[in-house]
Amino acid sequence: MDEYQVIVVGGGVGGIAASIKLAQAGVKVVLVDRGSPVGSKNLSGGVLWGNDLTEILPNWQDEAPIERFVYNKKVGFLSENDATVLDLHFPEWEKKPYVGSIVLRARFDAWLAEEAKKAGVVVLEGINVDNLIIEDNYVRGIISSGEELRAPVTIIMDGANSRLTHELGIRKGKNLSEEKSKFALGVKEVISLDRETLEERFNLQDKEGVAGEFVLGNQSNEVLAGGFLYTNYDSISLGIIVHLDTLGTKDRSYEVFNKFKEHPYISKLLRKGDVLMDHVEYGAHLVPEGGINTLTRIHGNGYMVGGDAAGFIFSNGLVIQGMNYAIKSGLLAAKATKAALDKKDYSELSLIEYTKMIEASFIYKDLKKFSKVHKMTKNKNLFKIYPKAINEGLKRALSETNQPKNHLYKTMLNSLKEHGAGLFTLLKDARGAMRL
Amino acid sequence: MSNFTDMDDDIGPIKNKLGVLNYNIDDETHAHIKVNTEVCEKCPHHLCISGCPVRCFNFMEVDGEVKMVFQYEDCVECGTCDIMCDQGAVSWHNPRGSFGIQYEMG
Numbered sequence: 001m002d003e004y005q006v007i008v009v010g011g012g013v014g015g016i017a018a019s020i021k022l023a024q025a026g027v028k029v030v031l032v033d034r035g036s037p038v039g040s041k042n043l044s045g046g047v048l049w050g051n052d053l054t055e056i057l058p059n060w061q062d063e064a065p066i067e068r069f070v071y072n073k074k075v076g077f078l079s080e081n082d083a084t085v086l087d088l089h090f091p092e093w094e095k096k097p098y099v100g101s102i103v104l105r106a107r108f109d110a111w112l113a114e115e116a117k118k119a120g121v122v123v124l125e126g127i128n129v130d131n132l133i134i135e136d137n138y139v140r141g142i143i144s145s146g147e148e149l150r151a152p153v154t155i156i157m158d159g160a161n162s163r164l165t166h167e168l169g170i171r172k173g174k175n176l177s178e179e180k181s182k183f184a185l186g187v188k189e190v191i192s193l194d195r196e197t198l199e200e201r202f203n204l205q206d207k208e209g210v211a212g213e214f215v216l217g218n219q220s221n222e223v224l225a226g227g228f229l230y231t232n233y234d235s236i237s238l239g240i241i242v243h244l245d246t247l248g249t250k251d252r253s254y255e256v257f258n259k260f261k262e263h264p265y266i267s268k269l270l271r272k273g274d275v276l277m278d279h280v281e282y283g284a285h286l287v288p289e290g291g292i293n294t295l296t297r298i299h300g301n302g303y304m305v306g307g308d309a310a311g312f313i314f315s316n317g318l319v320i321q322g323m324n325y326a327i328k329s330g331l332l333a334a335k336a337t338k339a340a341l342d343k344k345d346y347s348e349l350s351l352i353e354y355t356k357m358i359e360a361s362f363i364y365k366d367l368k369k370f371s372k373v374h375k376m377t378k379n380k381n382l383f384k385i386y387p388k389a390i391n392e393g394l395k396r397a398l399s400e401t402n403q404p405k406n407h408l409y410k411t412m413l414n415s416l417k418e419h420g421a422g423l424f425t426l427l428k429d430a431r432g433a434m435r436l
Numbered sequence: 437m438s439n440f441t442d443m444d445d446d447i448g449p450i451k452n453k454l455g456v457l458n459y460n461i462d463d464e465t466h467a468h469i470k471v472n473t474e475v476c477e478k479c480p481h482h483l484c485i486s487g488c489p490v491r492c493f494n495f496m497e498v499d500g501e502v503k504m505v506f507q508y509e510d511c512v513e514c515g516t517c518d519i520m521c522d523q524g525a526v527s528w529h530n531p532r533g534s535f536g537i538q539y540e541m542g
Contacts, residue, residue: 036534041513043542106542126534144533161515163530176519185516187489189453190541235541244519247486253516254450254489281541282453284489284514 004030004122004151006337007142009129009164011038012105013048014307014326015157016112016121020056021334023120027341030149031116032142036126039109043285045186045228045239046105047211050324051097055331057115061098065107067232068209069093070100072202076214076265078227082391083265085212094208102209102230104190104237129158132167132303138346139168139302152346154303155333157326160286162309170295170305181245182290182311187257188239189279191270195234201269202231213319214266217387218259222246224383226320227260229269235280236270241287241320243378253284287320288313289374291367298358299351304333314366316373316436325363332357376432381421389419450491454510462535467508468528469517475525476504483520493517512537 008019011033022029035041047070053060061069071094076085093099117123133140133148141150156164160183165171173179193201202210214227225242240257247253260266270277286308288294294311298304306312306329313322336354340346358364376382393415397408406414416426462468471493476482482504484493490510495502513536518528530536 034530034533035538039542040538040540041536043539046542104541106539109542128530128533130529161513161518163528176515178522180519180522183516183519185487185489185514244487244516247483247520249481249483249486251486252445252491253487254453254491257489258449279453280456281539282457282490283537283539283542284512284516286515286519 002141002150002152004028004149005341006030006153006155007032007149007151008155008157009142010157010159010307010309011035011109011113011123012042012157012159012307012326013109013112013323014330015155016109016116016330017053017056017327018155018157018306018330018334019121020116020119021331022337023116024056025334025338027338030122030124030151031113032124032127032129032144032149033113034126034128037110038113038123038125039106042105042109043186043188043283044103044105044323045188045230045237045320046103046323047230048101048103048108048323049099049319049321052324052327052331054097061096061101064101065103065111066207067102067104068204068207069098070102070211071208072210074210074212074229076212077217077387077390078214078260078263078265079217079388079391081264082395083263084390084394085265100211102211102232102237104232129164132164137301139300152302153337153340155330155337156303156305156309157307157330158309160288160308165295165305165309168300168303170297170300172290172293172296179290182288182294183244184241184287184289185244185253185284186239186241186287187253187284188237188282189257189261190232190281191236191238191277192280193234193236193270193272193277197272198231198234198236204231214260215383215387216240216260217383218263219256219383221248221251222380223248223251223256224378224380225256225260227266229266238266238270287315287322289315291371292364293371297355299348299354301348302346304336304351304354306330306333312363312367314370315377316370328361328363329358332361370435373435376429376435379429379432381425381429385416385419385421389416389421392419447491447494451510454490457512458538458540459509460535460538461509462531466532466535468513468531468536469506469508469511470527471504471506472525472527473504473506475523479523479525484517484526487516487520489514489516
């Protein structure tokens with residue numbers, strides 16, 4: 001008889017949520033994470049969108065260490081020195097439940113792990129899972145430093161850089177380098193800025209925060225990258241996400257970040273007087289953008305896979321979401337596990353309930369509907385033409401030059417044409433934009 | 437020998453940036469990434485250098501010869517090199533439990 005009924009591998013938000021849900025249902029569950037404390041290996045942009053945690057922690061938005069709640073969204077187009085930035089205000093966003101929670105994962109996930117302990121989860125910190133125990137075509141548990149831990153069900157949520165899905169041989173690419181087109185890299189700094197200056201600069205009160213996403217038209221060579229800026233309580237999370245298959249021999253991922261940080265629009269936001277504020281942390285994390293094309297299967301005999309490990313990331317250029325998909329998949333894995341334990345059937349025929357629930361949920365529907373969105377989000381014109389053309393066109397339309405003026409639309413069309421987007425390109429990309 | 441486009445890079449700024457990070461560095465026999473640097477000499481692209489956000493891969497002059505040098509200590513465990521290397525030089529594992537990068541914010 002195994003000591004535990006379920007092993008959850010990975011203390012990100014998805015794995016911890018799964019473990020809490022199981023403990024609340026009276027299941028003997030152990031959560032294993034390689035970080036010590038839990039959270040110290042975790043990194044996101046990071047806005048946690050949605051309210052999925054409510055299912056297990058009804059008051060999480062009051063109790064968790066949340067930096068700020070998104071009440072203002074910015075979407076910007078940056079060219080070499082110019083910027084056009086949409087500034088979006090929706091009063092509903094200022095009310096509970098908040099739609100976007102800005103978090104720093106090492107703090108947030110550590111809190112969530114404490115909640116798991118309170119719920120009765122046994123949390124093993126600083127334990128790396130070297131291998132799965134696979135016997136008779138069943139996953140029977142895990143091996144760490146030569147020691148075995150067994151349970152009827154293993155929930156695998158070991159993250160974007162998942163090692164265990166490789167061991168299981170369920171990734172669609174034969175090896176990781178074949179998967180280059182399915183990954184982006186996030187590179188991020190946390191930059192200190194005192195609360196008073198930050199709130200004045202962004203016009204924030206109390207827990208209000210800003211989430212900004214930027215199309216980076218200021219990058220060299222073939223590099224396609226987006227930028228983000230999120231306000232924390234007394235710091236700013238600033239970062240880029242670069243498609244790995246667009247980095248050439250002469251490019252550097254950290255230079256992509258530097259170019260974003262040094263853009264005049266951005267660097268002004270990071271100063272106090274003449275002084276550029278210091279970064280207090282630097283980090284990087286993969287973004288698995290493969291969606292439903294990541295794994296050949298997400299369940300099997302004795303196991304289920306969720307979160308980043310399964311490629312559950314949604315991105316359409318305006319938002320990039322992963323934490324909410326991880327939480328949702330963790331909760332569904334917990335539900336399927338409970339049903340399997342009640343039936344005492346841990347075969348793939350029993351755990352297929354997980355896949356069915358995923359397919360019926362917003363996770364699969366979103367990922368399926370947007371599975372071709374990369375055709376637009378990886379459309380070179382979006383990065384290489386439109387930011388420059390928009391900024392140049394608007395600048396011309398709004399600057400007084402003592403020259404005869406043109407209608408705005410004509411100025412814009414001329415600018416687009418000069419930068420390489422004639423009418424046919426515009427029509428084609430407009431069709432592409434319908435995928436967003 | 438292929439091109440060594442990175443020899444002119446000033447890696448000072450990126451390395452200075454890492455000064456704020458906390459690591460619990462394991463001893464070299466337990467380095468979590470092993471790189472067969474002989475393979476790198478024949479590699480046509482060195483995209484590991486392009487991808488790695490903390491610049492663990494560098495060509496350096498060792499005993500009068502230019503060689504790829506991999507340094508696991510600064511790694512933030514993102515996994516990018518494992519994706520960028522299609523020459524089979526990178527062998528990637530997680531560090532042993534509790535070793536490696538320790539984010540305080542993340």
